[in-house]
Amino acid sequence: MQISGFFYRIAFVGALGLAVTGCKQETPKLDPYDPAKMDLKPVPAKLSTERHTGAFAEGSALSMGSELKPLDPAPVKTIRLDTTHKIVEIAPGVKFSAWTFGDQVPGPTIRARVGDRIKFSMTNRSDEVMPGLQLSSAPMMHSMDFHAAMVSPQDKYRSVAPGQTIEFEFTLNYPGVFMFHCGTPMILEHIASGMYGALIVEPREGYPTKADREYVVIQSEFYVKPDPQDRKVDGQPLYVLDGDAVKKALPSYTVFNGSHNGMVKKPLPAKPGERVRLFVLNVGPSKTSSFHVVGTIFDRVWMDGNPDNQSRGMQTVLLGSSNAAIVEFLIPEAGQYIMVDHHFANASQGAIGLVDASDKKQSAADLEHHNMPATATPNEPMAVKGKLDFESKCLACHSIGGGRKLGPDLAGVTKRRSDDWLAKWMQSPEKMLVDDADAKAMLKEFNNIPMPNQNLNAPEIQQYLKYFHWYDAQPAGAAQPASAHG
Numbered sequence: 153m154q155i156s157g158f159f160y161r162i163a164f165v166g167a168l169g170l171a172v173t174g175c176k177q178e179t180p181k182l183d184p185y186d187p188a189k190m191d192l193k194p195v196p197a198k199l200s201t202e203r204h205t206g207a208f209a210e211g212s213a214l215s216m217g218s219e220l221k222p223l224d225p226a227p228v229k230t231i232r233l234d235t236t237h238k239i240v241e242i243a244p245g246v247k248f249s250a251w252t253f254g255d256q257v258p259g260p261t262i263r264a265r266v267g268d269r270i271k272f273s274m275t276n277r278s279d280e281v282m283p284g285l286q287l288s289s290a291p292m293m294h295s296m297d298f299h300a301a302m303v304s305p306q307d308k309y310r311s312v313a314p315g316q317t318i319e320f321e322f323t324l325n326y327p328g329v330f331m332f333h334c335g336t337p338m339i340l341e342h343i344a345s346g347m348y349g350a351l352i353v354e355p356r357e358g359y360p361t362k363a364d365r366e367y368v369v370i371q372s373e374f375y376v377k378p379d380p381q382d383r384k385v386d387g388q389p390l391y392v393l394d395g396d397a398v399k400k401a402l403p404s405y406t407v408f409n410g411s412h413n414g415m416v417k418k419p420l421p422a423k424p425g426e427r428v429r430l431f432v433l434n435v436g437p438s439k440t441s442s443f444h445v446v447g448t449i450f451d452r453v454w455m456d457g458n459p460d461n462q463s464r465g466m467q468t469v470l471l472g473s474s475n476a477a478i479v480e481f482l483i484p485e486a487g488q489y490i491m492v493d494h495h496f497a498n499a500s501q502g503a504i505g506l507v508d509a510s511d512k513k514q515s516a517a518d519l520e521h522h523n524m525p526a527t528a529t530p531n532e533p534m535a536v537k538g539k540l541d542f543e544s545k546c547l548a549c550h551s552i553g554g555g556r557k558l559g560p561d562l563a564g565v566t567k568r569r570s571d572d573w574l575a576k577w578m579q580s581p582e583k584m585l586v587d588d589a590d591a592k593a594m595l596k597e598f599n600n601i602p603m604p605n606q607n608l609n610a611p612e613i614q615q616y617l618k619y620f621h622w623y624d625a626q627p628a629g630a631a632q633p634a635s636a637h638g
């Protein structure tokens with residue numbers, strides 16, 4: 153399509169003018185999505201047994217992390233994303249046996265523009281042994297499905313065997329933020345194992361606003377269990393896909409950009425007065441996202457990343473699985489603006505992050521509620537779970553090793569109380585405050601503010617106990633305080 157966007161707009165305004173003046177003359181309708189002007193004649197995919205051996209991800213249009221590179225103006229984008237099996241750390245102490253595009257989860261973000269040609273190739277390298285790692289899951293078939301393409305799935309999205317390479321190309325016809333993912337059955341398991349990413353297609357003339365910062369935020373769920381074969385990675389337990397949980401849509405973690413509370417540890421930088429543009433994709437595979445940023449309002453929301461689908465002044469944007477949005481907002485004043493899935497059950501599983509526009513560099517550990525995981529982490533799966541739960545449910549009132557808050561510092565709690573006492577307390581603090589002298593004394597010490605019942609079940613209580621014992625067994629200084637809230 154050679155006609156420039158400028159010409160389009162002039163012609164469009166002209167056409168409107170004619171319409172209002174009631175002129176009967178036939179004017180050609182100018183649809184920016186006119187199929188006659190789209191490239192819908194793709195060439196067949198090529199399959200070969202040539203094995204690519206270099207980098208797992210290649211192409212100048214790729215961004216590897218949350219910060220997005222500007223658009224590469226070249227109209228043809230050559231992209232390689234090989235598939236690998238590798239161990240990724242999805243939460244502190246949780247090393248998960250993942251499947252990847254480009255050797256990372258999520259895969260690298262591709263950035264292009266309407267009219268660009270994508271020349272894609274992918275070698276299935278799931279049979280390669282990763283350096284320093286003897287174990288990974290068995291090699292298997294994989295494929296690539298680009299939501300940004302209009303092509304025959306049976307041709308382009310074919311599953312390829314380990315060692316094989318598939319190449320295909322397509323032209324980008326619509327602007328948007330599009331998911332890509334592995335389409336090999338069970339698709340659910342391939343996505344839940346980490347095979348996804350985002351392809352950003354800018355409008356031909358660019359976006360109507362000018363942003364100071366651009367970041368990609370990809371929400372996804374992980375469904376994990378400790379390896380039934382008890383395998384270890386660097387002395388820590390390996391976690392594998394929990395096939396039952398994934399079918400029942402009961403995630404263990406819901407995260408942004410592949411890491412539990414990851415963007416709390418690595419906030420997205422911004423400054424007061426700036427306009428921030430987030431490209432938000434909800435991968436799922438099975439949950440919706442109610443994406444919200446605490447402390448500001450979305451000036452613009454472009455559903456699925458297309459400025460033709462514009463909403464103004466939104467608080468939250470609801471994204472089904474594989475839906476996306478570009479959200480833009482202003483940073484009104486210095487502060488840390490909290491990105492959450494406002495389905496708070498998802499946020500408490502790790503879907504939380506920060507846009508950091510604080511003037512003094514306050515450490516993220518100072519943030520209440522926001523779950524600073526310690527550097528030392530337990531190995532034992534129950535203690536790991538206890539630690540993560542503690543960081544999402546108890547930090548509002550407790551620290552561990554960071555001093556007293558509304559409730560006591562829980563460092564040393566297994567030394568001053570018996571397990572039996574602690575279990576009873578966690579199960580029913582209100583009952584203990586009636587019957588137990590030690591509990592009554594503690595209440596007085598804590599300004600007669602009773603701890604609300606946390607509705608914990610027996611396994612959860614055991615996990616907290618395991619975590620407290622792990623903490624108390626650390627040599628001094630080895631385990632960092634969980635939230636040293638001043």
Ligand SMILES: [Cu+2]
Nearest residue numbers: 294295334342
């Ligand atoms: Cu796959």
